[in-house]
Amino acid sequence: MNRRLSALDNITLISNSDAHSPSKLGREANIFDTEVSYMSMTGALKTGKGFSGTIEFFPEEGKYHYDGHRACDVCFSPEETIRYNYLCPVCGRKLTVGVMHRVQKLADREEDFRQEAPLDYYSIIPLDEIISETIGVGPKSKAVGKIHSGLLDDLGNEFKILLDTPVADIERAGSHRLAEAVSMVRDHKVHIAPGYDGEYGKIRIFGKIARKTIKGQERLF
Ligand SMILES: [Zn+2]
Known part of the structure; x- marks a missing residue:
């Protein structure tokens, strides 16, 4: 998502866990190929040399990845939100806009853009x-x-x-x-139904899951 904005090309992106509970420590991580010392590690962050990337959740799991209204069961992609003029088709009020929408607004590269450099992040469950x-x-x-x-x-x-x-x-x-x-x-x-308006995203390995769009209507995503 970040790499779609070329202005960030020279920035080393890191990823860190929350510390809510012991079993969740280290669920996101940074991969260093250096000595474990302050100088080596800060050096790797500054130059990218010796920094091999990050380990992360699938971003779609986040509570505000897509746009929508939780109470109305409306979950929209950025394109759908624009098509509906930022208004909820169920209650008529303004939709809660998510992270992906902001990425779409800022991006100067297409969604299917891939870096030439080797993959620098690993998505895990x-x-x-x-x-x-x-x-x-x-x-x-x-x-x-x-x-x-x-x-x-x-x-x-x-x-x-x-x-x-x-x-x-x-x-x-x-x-x-x-x-x-x-x-x-x-x-x-994996099959992903992105999170929206405070609702966590859902990920399944086997079998499909439905992404809610409009109350009473579900479509396979
Ligand atoms: Zn609504």
Whole structure:
């Protein structure tokens, strides 16, 4: 999203977690290929040399990614909002405009713009949420917790499992479905209903989800 604005080309973008709870520490991260020292790390941030990018959530999960009205079940892309003249088709009041809309306004590059440089961000879904989808129970359940800690024991830390571990090893330590799910997340082959007007976005690996547009009418996204 940031790279669509060419004025930011010389800026090193970093990504940091909130610190709400221990299990969520480090869910977003910066990747340094330097010594772990103040001088080396600030040097990498200033020059980009030794800074390999960021690990992040899918931005669509944010509560204000798209535009809309939560109470009216209206979720619009920036283009749809403009077509409706910034007014909610249900209640007639002004729509809450989200982050993507601002990006669209500022951008001097097309949506499908890709950097020539190698990818400098990695989008992830937390491992407990991925496991949860493969076995069909909640991410905070005991069953998910057991598989999660087993995988950490067998394969190492969560970032490694999500980004680097060979799929065959994940299949061996977990299941075929889990290996399939991790590789789909790596390829960004996930279904996303963007967040809007304070409503979190929803991400599913298997199966489609509906994005609400107008009350009573849902369309597959
Ligand atoms: Zn409304």
